[in-house]
Amino acid sequence: MISTIDKELNSYIKRLDVSQKKSLLSVIKSFLQPVDKPAISIEEYNKELEASESEIDRGEFYTHEQVIEMSKSWTSGK
Numbered sequence: 001m002i003s004t005i006d007k008e009l010n011s012y013i014k015r016l017d018v019s020q021k022k023s024l025l026s027v028i029k030s031f032l033q034p035v036d037k038p039a040i041s042i043e044e045y046n047k048e049l050e051a052s053e054s055e056i057d058r059g060e061f062y063t064h065e066q067v068i069e070m071s072k073s074w075t076s077g078k
Contacts, residue, residue, distance in 0.1 A: 002010075016024065033039070040048075055061060062070070 013021065013024070
């Protein structure tokens with residue numbers, strides 16, 4: 001027997017385009033990731049943090065304002 005929630009979900013999914021379905025599928029998959037199993041180890045995570053902090057110390061980063069300017073070209077196609 002299909003529940004009311006399942007019926008409602010099915011009715012909405014049918015109305016989505018392919019791009020929207022892909023986005024929704026990503027969200028659903030993120031909910032189903034095992035909670036007790038991280039995607040990377042704590043050691044790897046800490047290494048990534050250290051590497052990022054080193055980049056920042058060397059001045060290798062973008063400010064918020066720079067990213068806003070960069071993103072304007074993403075939508076304008078330039």
